[in-house]
Amino acid sequence: MPHQHPSPRIWDISPPVHEGAPVFPGDTPYRQRWAAAIGPGCPVNVSEITLSPHVGAHADAPLHYDAGGDTIGTVSLVPFLGPCRVIHAIDCGPLIEWRHIEHALAELPPRVLVRTYRAMPVDRWDGQLSAYAPATIERLADLGVQLVGIDTASIDPADSKTLDSHQVIRRRGLRVLENLVLDDVAEGDYELIALPLKLTTADASPVRAILRELSFQ
Incomplete structure (x- = not known):
């Protein structure tokens, strides 16, 4: 019999999405109702959902932070698929500074995900979330990084009105993933798969990250 290689291990880094899943204050929460139900004369269940595209793990489009930016359905998928590095900056404080991640930057792949929580709060909004310092994103871009991710709801502080890190992303042409769950992921290199939906007019898209x-053959 031919030798069967073991399947590569997979980590699901997406938080659960359901009614009550946390959203940015004022954003549209997830809601679901049944438009059709299996019964006499109806062979299927069909639901209707309402949600912000920023619920759960999601990819921001340039349109989210640039009035003239591209929608999520028109951006290249290349940054959302390929080698990435998970770096731990647990309990780093309000901002991920360069000193929090510089221990893990040798031979850096083009995608970087940073873990800041010991346990990501999947069931509540955290107004004290950690974010990226704009200078950190600038320096990652200088190293060729195409995508940055984080296990909080935003790469900017929750109360920011200027979105300085998002503006670095805009200016440098990077992509971003937010609301990842990295609790069980060790520092190191992986393949990232986090494709946004082809929402042709939207400012973001949920992803199943x-x-x-x-390390498999």
Whole structure:
């Protein structure tokens, strides 16, 4: 019989999405109702959902932070698929500074995900979330990074009105993933798969973000 290689290990880094899932204050929460139900004369269940595209793990489009920016359905998928590095900056405080991640930057792949929580609060809004310092994103862009991710709801502080890190992303042409769950992911290199939906007019898209191990043949 031919030798069967074991399947690569997969980490699901997406938080659960359901009614009550936390959203940015004022944003549209997830809601679901049944438009059709299995019964006499109806062979299927069909639901209707209402949600912000920023619920759960999601990819921001340039349109989110640039009035003339591209929608999420028109951006390249390349940054959302490929080798990435998970870096721990647990309990780093309000901002991820360069000193929090510089221990893990040798031979950096073009995607970087930073873990800041010991346990990501999937069931509540955290107004004290950690964010990226704009200078950190600038320096990552200088190293060729195409995408940055974080296990909080935003790469900017929750109360920011200027969105300085988002503006670095805009100016440098990077992509961003937010609301990832990295609790069970060790520092190291993985394959990222986190494709946004082809929402042709939207400012963001939910993603089912996963990591797949690289060390398999």
